Structure formats: structure tokens, C-alpha cells
Amino acid sequence: xxxxxxxxxxxxxxxxxxxxxxxxxxxxxxxxxxxxxxxxxxxxxxxxxxxxxxxxxxxxxxxxxxxxxxxxxxxxxxxxxxxxxxxxxxxxxxxxxxxxxxxxxxxxxxxxxxxxxxxxxxxxxxxxxxxxxxxxxxxxxxxxxxxxxxxxxxxxxxxxxxxxxxxxxxxxxxxxxxxxxxxxxxxxxxxxxxxxxxxxxxxxxxxxxxxxxxxxxxxxxxxxxxxxxxxxxxxxxxxxxxxxxxxxxxxxxxxxxxxxxxxxxx
Amino acid sequence: xxxxxxxxxxxxxxxxxxxxxxxxxxxxxxxxxxxxxxxxxxxxxxxxxxxxxxxxxxxxxxxxxxxxxxxxxxxxxxxxxxxxxxxxxxxxxxxxxxxxxxxxxxxxxxxxxxxxxxxxxxxxxxxxxxxxxxxxxxxxxxxxxxxxxxxxxxxxxxxxxxxxxxxxxxxxxxxxxxxxxxxxxxxxxxxxxxxxxxxxxxxxxxxxxxxxxxxxxxxxxxxxxxxxxxxxxxxxxxxxxxxxxxxxxxxxxxxxxxxxxxxxxxxxxxxxxxxxxxxxxxxxxxxxxxxxx
Numbered sequence: 205x206x207x208x209x210x211x212x213x214x215x216x217x218x219x220x221x222x223x224x225x226x227x228x229x230x231x232x233x234x235x236x237x238x239x240x241x242x243x244x245x246x247x248x249x250x251x252x253x254x255x256x257x258x259x260x261x262x263x264x265x266x267x268x269x270x271x272x273x274x275x276x277x278x279x280x281x282x283x284x285x286x287x288x289x290x291x292x293x294x295x296x297x298x299x300x301x302x303x304x305x306x307x308x309x310x311x312x313x314x315x316x317x318x319x320x321x322x323x324x325x326x327x328x329x330x331x332x333x334x335x336x337x338x339x340x341x342x343x344x345x346x347x348x349x350x351x352x353x354x355x356x357x358x359x360x361x362x363x364x365x366x367x368x369x370x371x372x373x374x375x376x377x378x379x380x381x382x383x384x385x386x387x388x389x390x391x392x393x394x395x396x397x398x399x400x401x402x403x404x405x406x407x408x409x410x411x412x413x414x415x416x417x418x419x420x421x422x423x424x425x426x427x428x429x430x431x432x433x434x435x436x437x438x439x440x441x442x443x444x445x446x447x448x449x450x451x452x453x454x455x456x457x458x459x460x461x462x463x464x465x466x467x468x469x470x
Numbered sequence: 471x472x473x474x475x476x477x478x479x480x481x482x483x484x485x486x487x488x489x490x491x492x493x494x495x496x497x498x499x500x501x502x503x504x505x506x507x508x509x510x511x512x513x514x515x516x517x518x519x520x521x522x523x524x525x526x527x528x529x530x531x532x533x534x535x536x537x538x539x540x541x542x543x544x545x546x547x548x549x550x551x552x553x554x555x556x557x558x559x560x561x562x563x564x565x566x567x568x569x570x571x572x573x574x575x576x577x578x579x580x581x582x583x584x585x586x587x588x589x590x591x592x593x594x595x596x597x598x599x600x601x602x603x604x605x606x607x608x609x610x611x612x613x614x615x616x617x618x619x620x621x622x623x624x625x626x627x628x629x630x631x632x633x634x635x636x637x638x639x640x641x642x643x644x645x646x647x648x649x650x651x652x653x654x655x656x657x658x659x660x661x662x663x664x665x666x667x668x669x670x671x672x673x674x675x676x677x678x679x680x681x682x683x684x685x686x687x688x689x690x691x692x693x694x695x696x697x698x699x700x701x702x703x704x705x706x707x708x709x710x711x712x713x714x715x716x717x718x719x720x721x722x723x724x725x726x727x728x729x730x731x732x733x734x735x736x737x738x739x740x741x742x743x744x745x746x747x748x749x750x751x752x753x754x755x756x757x758x759x760x761x762x763x
Contacts, residue, residue: 288661290665293665300658301662313668313676345756
């Protein structure tokens with residue numbers, strides 16, 4: 205069999221092939237993405253990084269099924285992504301929690317859509333409340349929570365819905381530094397245990413180096429993948445270590461050279 | 471999965487909980503009496519002053535046209551239980567009140583029943599909105615009282631014309647506020663619900679309706695205020711029983727004490743129902759601190 209001879213390359217869970225996205229802005233076409241190719245393997249933690257306007261959020265929203273592609277294809281396990289679905293859980297920067305539901309009800313929203321029986325629903329939400337450390341706040345409404353707690357709820361809510369791919373759009377961008385640090389650590393712990401595939405959009409180099417297996421550097425005008433960079437560091441990573449600093453510097457240089465290049469070109 | 475190596479109680483978790491505890495207001499025991507006085511007695515001061523001013527004004531001017539508060543109170547008693555004047559108005563309050571109440575709430579409930587679903591669809595469906603909204607906006611500025619003559623042609627002289635007026639008057643604020651509520655739902659919530667597997671009509675029930683609830687309740691409250699206003703107008707022509715009819719009859723007979731007694735009953739009824747709607751509001755919207763009244 206040919207499998208025995210050829211090196212086995214696992215099929216990617218997410219396959220973005222020649223994707224372009226053109227928005228219409230008052231009749232003027234805006235190229236948000238042009239010919240983007242990206243394969244993501246199951247269990248990978250990938251950061252999309254780049255200056256604003258580079259299309260990283262658009263690419264994530266295409267994976268989420270919130271935007272359609274203009275040309276090319278976006279596939280999850282070989283089936284085209286056409287609409288949002290439970291297997292791709294999106295974590296928004298502005299949380300997107302249902303303000304009229306309690307913390308527990310927000311976490312149970314997805315499973316309830318599937319008609320899970322009450323007893324199982326309770327067990328499931330108990331588990332995820334505990335996982336994100338919000339058991340004491342189960343009866344609170346989102347308006348009564350801090351930003352960090354809201355983001356914990358929105359992570360728990362997609363986990364409770366059995367997502368396979370976690371799509372995160374600058375999830376910690378609106379949080380204070382201490383809360384952000386705690387949530388980064390918690391997310392890594394959750395990722396380690398669940399082996400979820402995570403696509404994480406950020407514009408913070410340090411965050412990308414801390415979290416990612418691979419960092420995909422994107423540039424603007426039109427948005428495209430500039431570099432696909434594998435972080436050569438062991439986990440757990442220490443922000444203060446010289447190796448960490450070196451990688452961060454490399455990535456920063458890469459980003460800023462593109463920004464300068466981009467600025468000159470215009 | 472175990473959660474032992476998770477650390478939800480990292481230093482930051484503590485700072486997180488600090489913000490949340492702000493949500494529960496804490497009333498200290500000290501100053502409780504003053505707070506109670508401010509809450510329950512303060513609102514009563516102005517009505518009492520007005521009552522006093524009314525009483526003094528009647529006494530000082532010596533007018534025969536306006537009864538004093540005492541006379542009105544006596545009339546109210548007679549209106550409700552009889553035994554003072556024993557005329558046509560004595561002990562008739564219950565009948566008038568009940569007739570008006572059933573008309574007001576019947577018409578109001580009907581308006582809500584039609585206006586809320588209609589508002590939900592107008593708000594959510596752009597094609598339907600283009601079809602219906604201009605007509606609604608065209609009809610809305612017409613004062614509902616101007617419909618009275620037509621209403622009497624449609625429904626005959628009698629209570630049905632009054633009911634129609636109330637229906638129409640309550641309908642517009644409810645439908646317009648519901649539409650507004652639906653249109654201002656954060657698009658993010660639809661994305662979040664879709665991603666979690668919520669589809670089609672259940673999106674209406676689970677996202678659109680609760681998200682628009684603050685506006686819907688607001689529309690109900692406005693519609694309710696207009697309802698009481700219109701029932702009296704509607705009952706003033708060609709209706710035998712009802713608070714509006716009683717007031718109109720009393721005017722013919724120069725019984726100003728009955729007129730004012732009727733006004734008091736309407737004011738109190740409207741006030742009590744408005745409190746009920748506010749209680750409903752606070753219950754339905756307990757998730758939203760800015761919508762607590």
C-alpha cells in the first residue's frame with residue numbers, strides 16, 4: 205500500500221485554500237483577503253497576528269461561517285463551511301453573552317438547543333462552571349460580572365457545546381493585564397486537557413509567542429499570509445527567559461518590517 | 471477531565487470577584503429609618519400639599535362651582551357604597567368602574583396581542599418592514615380621538631367604539647417600541663446564538679423576544695397610559711355605563727363632585743395598573759440594571 209511508502213501527512217482539520225474576500229464599500233471593492241492558504245492540524249494552537257486591517261479577523265470569521273468567501277474554499281474536515289455551527293466555537297472580544305440569561309443558563313444555551321435532558325444539562329453546566337471557576341457565580345447575570353469573568357463564561361459556553369475548533373477574536377484584548385495573564389494561563393490549561401484546535405487572533409506579539417504552536421503573520425492591503433512561523437520553545441514558556449525574548453524580538457522585527465514596507469508602498 | 475490543575479483562584483480571580491460584589495447593593499442598618507421615610511413618605515408630600523391648596527382655595531374664594539376635598543371624599547363614599555345622597559349616582563361606582571376596566575384591559579390586551587407579534591416581524595423582516603412601516607408612520611400622527619366619528623360609524627354608537635379607540639391608541643406605541651427593540655438587538659447575539667446551534671423560529675423566542683423585552687415593556691407602559699385617557703373620551707358619547715359616561719352625566723347635572731370623584735377613581739386605577747406593569751418590568755428585566763424602574 206502506498207501509505208506504507210509515502211510519509212503520512214494527516215489531513216488538516218481546517219483547510220483554507222486560495223481564499224479571497226472582497227467587501228463592497230459604497231460600491232467600491234475592498235480586498236480584505238487575497239489568495240490566503242492555511243492548513244491547520246487537529247490539536248494545534250495557531251495565532252493569527254498582524255496590524256489592523258490585515259484581514260485576520262475576517263479570516264477567523266470565515267472559519268466561523270459568519271462571512272462567506274468571495275473565491276476559494278474554507279473547509280472543516282473536507283466539508284465546506286457555509287454557516288456558523290456548534291463544532292466551531294467563537295469567542296468574541298465583546299463576549300456576546302445573552303444578558304437575560306444567568307451564567308449557568310448562558311453556558312447551557314448550546315446544549316439546550318440540542319434538547320439535552322435536564323439532569324444531563326445540569327451535570328454538564330456544573331462541570332464547565334467548575335472548569336472556569338465560576339460555580340459561585342452561576343446565578344449572576346452578565347451585567348454583574350467583570351470582563352474576565354464574562355470571557356470565562358463565553359469560553360465555557362462553547363466548550364459545553366462540544367466545539368472542536370475554538371475560534372478566538374482578540375479575546376483578551378479588552379482585559380486588564382493581570383486578568384489577561386490569568387486567562388492566558390487558564391486557556392492553555394484547558395487546551396492541554398481537551399486537545400482542542402485553537403485559532404487565536406491577536407495583535408500582541410508576546411501573547412502569540414506565549415500561547416501558539418504556530419504564528420501566522422498577516423499583512424494588509426490586501427490581507428494575505430506573509431509568514432507561517434513555528435514557535436521553537438518548549439512549554440510551559442516563561443516570558444522572562446532569554447529564549448522567549450529572542451523569539452519575541454524576531455517576531456516583532458518581522459512585523460515591524462512589514463509595517464514599514466507597507467507604509468512606504470503607499 | 472479533572473480540574474485539579476486548573477487554577478481558577480489565581481490572584482486575578484480574586485480581583486475579578488471584587489467587581490462582581492458591587493452588583494449586590496448593601497443596605498447598612500444605620501440610616502434605615504431615614505431611607506424608609508424618604509422612600510415612602512417623600513412621594514406623599516406633594517399630593518398632600520396640593521390637597522391642602524385645593525381645600526384652602528375653595529374656602530378662601532367661597533366658590534360654589536368647585537367642591538372641597540371633603541365634599542369629594544363624601545361623594546366618593548356615596549358613589550361607592552351609597553347611603554349619603556341616595557340618588558342616581560349612589561352605589562353605582564362598582565358598575566361604572568367594572569365596565570371601564572373590562573373595556574380598557576380588553577382593548578389593551580387585544581392591542582398587545584396584535585402589536586407585539588407584528589412589531590417583532592416588522593423589526594426582523596426588512597421586506598415586510600418596507601411593506602408595512604410607511605403606512606404605520608402615516609397613520610401614527612393622526613390623533614386617535616380624531617377616529618371617534620369613524621369609529622362610531624364602524625362599530626355603532628356604544629361601548630365598541632370606545633374599545634376600538636383604546637385598541638388603536640395602545641396599538642401604536644406598542645408596535646413602534648417593539649419594532650425599535652427588535653431593530654436595536656446587538657447583531658453579535660444573533661451570531662452567538664447561531665454558532666451555538668439556535669436556528670429559525672427558536673431564534674425569535676430565545677433571542678429576539680428577550681432582547682427586545684425592555685422596549686416591549688416600555689411600549690406597554692406608554693400604551694396603557696393612553697388607554698385610560700381614551701376610554702374616558704370614548705365613553706363620553708352614547709355609552710350608558712362606565713367612568714367616562716358617569717363623568718359626562720355628572721357634567722350635564724352640574725355635579726362637579728361626581729366629576730372629580732370619577733377623576734380620582736381613574737387616576738388611582740391607572741396608577742395601580744402602572745405599578746403592576748412596573749412590577750412585571752422589574753421581574754422580566756431583573757437582568758438589566760438600567761431597566762429597573
